[in-house]
Amino acid sequence: MTSNKSDIIIAIFLLCFSGIMINDASNIRDLGFEGMKADAWPRVVLWLLVVMSSVMLGKSYIQLKTEGHKDNNTFQVNFSKFKNAFICFGMFLFFLSTLDYLGMLLGGIAFVFGLLTFLGGFSLNLIIKHLTISVLSIGFMWMVFTFGLRVMLPEGEILRVW
Amino acid sequence: MFDIILQAGASVLLDPLTLGLMALGTLAGLLAGAIPGFTIAMGVILTLPFTFGMSPIQGLATMMGVFVGGLSGGLMSGMLTGIPGTPSSVATTFDGFPMVRSGKPGLALGLGLWSSFFGGMISAIILVALAPQLAFLGLEFGPWDYFALIVFALTITVSLSGDNMVKGLIAGLLGLFAACVGEDEINGVARFAFGSDHIRQGFAFLPVLIGLFAFSQLLSDVEDNVKAKSPLMAKTADPVRVEHRKAIALVIKNWINLCRSSFIGIFTGILPAAGGSISNILAYDQAKKASKNRSEFGKGAVDGIIAPEAANNATAGGALIMMMALGIPGDIVTAVMLGALMIHNIIPGPSFIQDEPLLAYGVFIAFFAAHFFMVGLQAFSLKLFLLVTRIPMYVLASVILAYCAIGVFALHNITFDIWVMFAFGVIGYFMRKLGFPLAPMILGVVLGKLAELNLARAIGTSDDYFLFITRPWSLFFILMALVSVLFPFYQNASKDTLFSKLFVPISMIVLSFPLFLMQSPVRMIIAAILLLAGSYFVYKRMSTLQAT
Numbered sequence: 001m002t003s004n005k006s007d008i009i010i011a012i013f014l015l016c017f018s019g020i021m022i023n024d025a026s027n028i029r030d031l032g033f034e035g036m037k038a039d040a041w042p043r044v045v046l047w048l049l050v051v052m053s054s055v056m057l058g059k060s061y062i063q064l065k066t067e068g069h070k071d072n073n074t075f076q077v078n079f080s081k082f083k084n085a086f087i088c089f090g091m092f093l094f095f096l097s098t099l100d101y102l103g104m105l106l107g108g109i110a111f112v113f114g115l116l117t118f119l120g121g122f123s124l125n126l127i128i129k130h131l132t133i134s135v136l137s138i139g140f141m142w143m144v145f146t147f148g149l150r151v152m153l154p155e156g157e158i159l160r161v162w
Numbered sequence: 163m164f165d166i167i168l169q170a171g172a173s174v175l176l177d178p179l180t181l182g183l184m185a186l187g188t189l190a191g192l193l194a195g196a197i198p199g200f201t202i203a204m205g206v207i208l209t210l211p212f213t214f215g216m217s218p219i220q221g222l223a224t225m226m227g228v229f230v231g232g233l234s235g236g237l238m239s240g241m242l243t244g245i246p247g248t249p250s251s252v253a254t255t256f257d258g259f260p261m262v263r264s265g266k267p268g269l270a271l272g273l274g275l276w277s278s279f280f281g282g283m284i285s286a287i288i289l290v291a292l293a294p295q296l297a298f299l300g301l302e303f304g305p306w307d308y309f310a311l312i313v314f315a316l317t318i319t320v321s322l323s324g325d326n327m328v329k330g331l332i333a334g335l336l337g338l339f340a341a342c343v344g345e346d347e348i349n350g351v352a353r354f355a356f357g358s359d360h361i362r363q364g365f366a367f368l369p370v371l372i373g374l375f376a377f378s379q380l381l382s383d384v385e386d387n388v389k390a391k392s393p394l395m396a397k398t399a400d401p402v403r404v405e406h407r408k409a410i411a412l413v414i415k416n417w418i419n420l421c422r423s424s425f426i427g428i429f430t431g432i433l434p435a436a437g438g439s440i441s442n443i444l445a446y447d448q449a450k451k452a453s454k455n456r457s458e459f460g461k462g463a464v465d466g467i468i469a470p471e472a473a474n475n476a477t478a479g480g481a482l483i484m485m486m487a488l489g490i491p492g493d494i495v496t497a498v499m500l501g502a503l504m505i506h507n508i509i510p511g512p513s514f515i516q517d518e519p520l521l522a523y524g525v526f527i528a529f530f531a532a533h534f535f536m537v538g539l540q541a542f543s544l545k546l547f548l549l550v551t552r553i554p555m556y557v558l559a560s561v562i563l564a565y566c567a568i569g570v571f572a573l574h575n576i577t578f579d580i581w582v583m584f585a586f587g588v589i590g591y592f593m594r595k596l597g598f599p600l601a602p603m604i605l606g607v608v609l610g611k612l613a614e615l616n617l618a619r620a621i622g623t624s625d626d627y628f629l630f631i632t633r634p635w636s637l638f639f640i641l642m643a644l645v646s647v648l649f650p651f652y653q654n655a656s657k658d659t660l661f662s663k664l665f666v667p668i669s670m671i672v673l674s675f676p677l678f679l680m681q682s683p684v685r686m687i688i689a690a691i692l693l694l695a696g697s698y699f700v701y702k703r704m705s706t707l708q709a710t
Binding site: 014025033034036052056059083084088095099120 | 212332584
């Protein structure tokens with residue numbers, strides 16, 4: 001269950017987001033043809049988003065006022081709860097940023113090994129186990145896609161030079 | 163017609179590669195359905211990248227195998243450990259688990275297996291019979307009607323998606339907005355590209371879907387450190403021998419329950435967004451109400467296993483009816499299948515069955531055949547399931563995250579798609595955490611372009627906006643959308659209120675008007691029945707109110 005305070009913050013964020021996008025919608029070119037303009041549908045969607053976000057804001061604010069005394073201390077983000085998710089984000093971001101250099105094979109192995117080790121633990125036994133899993137799983141998938149499905153996965157500069 | 167069915171049958175049943183792929187898909191589905199934390203939708207999504215290199219029929223047959231296998235896979239973990247593998251097998255555990263604990267695991271599994279099989283067969287027959295008829299009906303639709311149908315599909319998704327309707331609507335609108343990004347379909351003008359050539363091409367459907375659904379789900383699965391490091395299931399189960407003969411005899415003996423539950427499943431599947439997770443509980447509830455031995459329910463009743471398992475497999479047929487006939491996905495799984503068809507440049511819609519009869523009937527036949535594979539592979543998948551459950555979640559999640567990246571790249575061979583998946587994965591994860599349902603957003607992404615295209619066509623054809631409410635089908639769908647918006651209020655209203663008492667009969671009366679306008683004898687008879695029944699209930703309930 002989310003708290004009213006977090007809902008208020010999300011509603012304000014959505015209102016800002018809609019505002020920026022509505023503003024950007026004015027940059028959509030009008031080709032001057034008859035019929036529905038290119039910006040019409042996005043505007044409808046965005047204005048509906050504004051309305052619904054306002055409803056969410058109002059509803060959460062009223063609930064906060066009425067249940068405020070119960071809700072006062074609930075908005076404390078427990079970052080440790082999201083630790084593993086943030087590790088995944090970080091590792092994936094690293095994998096994506098280095099994809100051009102490492103390629104899908106090496107990058108994939110590094111990503112799976114890194115993620116397994118961060119999530120699973122750092123003992124020697126586990127590291128060997130994680131290395132085996134990452135090499136076998138990514139190696140297998142790489143072979144299936146490269147030779148079985150004929151997909152040219154990113155080779156990476158390292159392998160290209162080598 | 164018969165020669166088309168024969169050709170389609172040959173393309174599926176006489177091609178060893180298609181059969182092999184379908185068997186593999188069914189096995190993967192059985193496993194995905196059996197593992198708690200994995201859903202059928204996730205199984206189908208993860209299968210999709212493998213289908214790029216296949217022919218459309220091979221790809222769809224494989225996904226059909228995953229779909230059918232997934233629906234039946236949930237019963238294994240539900241019965242043997244008491245933890246349902248998928249939401250569509252929740253009600254199966256109510257009686258399946260007690261029956262296993264009472265020393266009849268073979269019979270419990272057999273009942274689940276054969277109820278799934280027969281439920282699926284009934285829905286397959288209805289699918290073959292109804293989908294072409296519904297598609298024929300769909301040919302009457304103009305852009306006004308199609309737009310209204312999409313609005314209805316989105317509103318019902320929102321109204322069935324959970325307690326918080328506002329968040330559901332916001333999710334749906336965000337999905338519609340995501341579909342707006344990039345060049346518009348009508349004029350080819352760039353929208354919200356912010357100078358990026360990649361964004362100008364728009365977001366491909368698959369990376370968005372994998373990100374929103376699979377990526378965010380995997381992150382949620384590894385959130386808890388202790389759970390992530392433990393084996394998938396704390397409780398272990400022993401391999402069991404399924405009692406096929408006894409189970410078949412019992413399922414056939416309880417044929418009324420089987421048929422009722424199957425029809426509940428089919429109807430629920432036809433409704434957009436109402437999938438197996440709803441139908442299995444509805445069917446269980448109805449079976450309990452209709453049973454003479456209600457006290458047996460919850461203690462291992464045979465009917466309590468037949469009802470949910472027949473219903474959840476029948477739901478697949480119902481969902482496929484909508485997708486095949488009108489191009490409107492009934493749930494996330496059919497949305498993925500719709501995406502798979504689009505990847506092969508096939509646009510499902512009312513003319514799909516006529517334009518691509520071989521493919522359409524091939525899908526029907528694959529749906530039939532997948533049920534036979536499901537029965538045949540259950541024993542083997544049970545052994546595999548017991549092996550897989552020893553793996554900790556963090557290992558599976560890490561490997562699957564990498565697989566998602568490879569699969570998404572394979573779509574267009576561009577790294578940008580992986581970035582899109584990542585971005586939507588992050589969005590999906592936080593949306594889950596903040597209580598936003600993801601189904602409306604996914605359907606918004608799938609249906610957004612179709613909605614805009616039909617709205618543009620409607621406005622381009624005539625500047626008379628009243629056509630949206632004067633055309634019978636359009637009016638019918640708009641009224642259905644209104645009813646679906648009000649439905650959650652009806653569910654939450656106290657039974658004594660006027661609104662709660664009159665909601666259903668007034669809805670019946672209101673929905674009869676567009677049917678009268680259609681001026682077809684059958685529809686007018688249905689309209690008359692709706693009007694008379696609605697009026698009768700209004701009169702009866704008003705009389706009761708006045709008396710009290």
